[in-house]
Amino acid sequence: MKYVIGVDLGTSAVKILLVNQVGEVVDEVSKTYPLYQEKTGYSEQNPQDWVDQTVAGLSDLLKNFSGDPEDIEGISFSGQMHGLVLLDENNEVLRPAILWNDTRTTVECQQIYEQVGKERLLAITKNPALEGFTLPKILWVKKHEPEVFAKAATFVLPKDYLRYKLTGKIHMDYSDAAGTLLLNIREKTWSKEICDLVGLDLTLCPPLIEAYDQVGTITSEIAKATDLSPSTRVFAGGADNACGAIGSGILEDGRTLCSIGTSGVVLSYEASNEKDFQGKVHYFNHGAPGVYYTMGVTLAAGYSLSWFKEVFVHEESFDDLLGEVHTVPVGSKGLLFTPYLVGERTPHADATIRGSFIGMDGSQERKDFVRAVLEGITFSLNESIDIFRKNGKTIDTIISIGGGAKNEEWLQIQADIFGAKIVKLVSEQGPGMGAAMLAAYGCKWFDSVKECANTFLKKEKEVFPNKENVEKYKKLFAIYQQVYPQTKEINEQLKSFRE
Incomplete structure (x- = not known):
């Protein structure tokens, strides 16, 4: 061997x-x-x-x-x-x-x-x-x-x-x-x-x-x-996101990667350099031959969840924290969260904006806040997908890796908010696997990087969107998109108090 x-x-x-x-x-x-x-x-x-x-x-x-x-x-x-x-x-x-x-x-x-x-x-x-x-x-x-x-x-x-x-x-x-x-x-x-x-x-x-x-x-x-x-x-070798794309099989049109680590990345395959996204998302050369990828970034994706855990339930595990999320309805009982804890990148390149919980009332429980955090992170990532689609891209299959792929309910939330099939891989090694695949291709084990991906990468499960939830999330996403412009000036006024 x-x-x-x-x-x-x-x-x-x-x-x-x-x-x-x-x-x-x-x-x-x-x-x-x-x-x-x-x-x-x-x-x-x-x-x-x-x-x-x-x-x-x-x-x-x-x-x-x-x-x-x-x-x-x-x-x-x-x-x-x-x-x-x-x-x-x-x-x-x-x-x-x-x-x-x-x-x-x-x-x-x-x-x-x-x-x-x-x-x-x-x-x-x-x-x-x-x-x-x-x-x-x-x-x-x-x-x-x-x-x-x-x-x-x-x-x-x-x-x-x-x-x-x-x-x-x-x-x-x-x-x-x-x-x-x-x-x-x-x-x-x-x-x-x-x-x-x-x-x-x-x-x-x-x-x-x-x-x-x-x-x-x-x-x-x-x-x-x-x-x-x-x-x-x-x-x-290549940039971590390019290698993450290779290591997740983002090697053909329609395929997109959602990676939720400390930050979050939505990365989509581009066959050419001809599209014009007006600088709203990043546009980079792929690690695979002759192609490109576009990418949007949420600065505090997984960090928003770890922040919530450390501040409010430090002693519990993530499994315990997320254990009741499936019992909370879509929309977290009217609670919205924006994950701008360290500013934001896509579509708002804004170092001053900060996060919000909108719609709090006395009936909400901790599990409602937890689901709101998951939904808010996913809404932020969906801003990038929304930009892609408005610029003519078809996004029907999304490979989910990182923290967002470790919880069943979060996978469903992604499918419903993104309105796409979500795929979880058997072995989720991301950039490290992409680097190994570049070496395998370079060693002539395979005739193409895509052929290598077909051998190296296996699906563990597929999650399909729930049509009823998709419609609810479309309405909630429109409300979510109002939060940034309506809190931008307030956060600029608060900036001096944070220093």
Whole structure:
């Protein structure tokens, strides 16, 4: 039996999967590392921590592996998007990595709009300037740490730095490059126009490759440290959301992913780059050959539920918390929740807005509030689906992964609010499985990524929408959409009291 390894470099931990030729996860290892938040809005990590913990994880994986290391043919990566790793001429790290959830760059986003123009930026990158993206971070360092920036020879994203330390090769794949605001999405080239307008040298941008391209083999040092074979082939890998799409089978029209973790993502397959969503959702290069995906984000999806649990029922398990949700009627007895606990991304890119419970009365019980939280998270995700459909997309099948797939009633709520069939997978490994599938495809186990998905991914169950509930939720969704515009000004007035 042959094997591949998928490495998912997340924000809190690296997860490593050993997968065989029929898609079975033979072993998995997870290693955590710290997050540094020196000031409000700052979020950084030490890139060496990623390397050390990945090497330790690979070593543990090999210690548990009873087969021949030569049978582990390839390794590929999924990684947190947008994070900035600045390197000098010797590829040494110049400062801690600035992560995707760092929000210090509001001024730099405005600078990009002033220098490039909103319409021109959208035309080239198909994305708006948001604090999470990479270009604003580069401009922040240039402005606030000029002595550091003066030494910068190139930049990479987190998984690219990790791959460099395993192979000695510097590259960036298109799916991650699409999240920098420097890539011409249509032409799949770095945009000299944007670089010139914001005052960056084009040579700062690393060589571009496909997510399934082989970049080399592991170095002898890494082979010695991990017990992997020196012949282990290393493939570029992709952005976590692109790999999540691959690992969930989002590889044809009509298929959409709903991933509910701390944040929530609705991601849909796009066969071309021709659609125009006016920057309301993200538009990125896929990890699969020649295609794209669009994506909307709810910043506090699963976080809204964990927040409710920690604040009100800290001592209970999630299973206990959700145990009576099925007894609560659609609409939670007239109670609405908006999950804007840390601001919102789609369709309202608003860092100031905050969450609300609307419609509270004395008859409601804890279980009503819990269902309202689940419905509110799902309504927020449905805003992205609503945008997709209004722009001509057909969405009939949604793969649900993460926290939203772990509760039967929540799966039904998704089917009813989204008005689509919900599919739960047998093995839900998301981005890590997507990375392993890129390695399997790169190793020529399959003729296409889709063929790989047909072998690796199995359905556990399908949940169909209840027509009566669909109609009720359509009315409730229209009410939900009124909450943001009617509370926006109130939250702006409250902002000074939160500081």
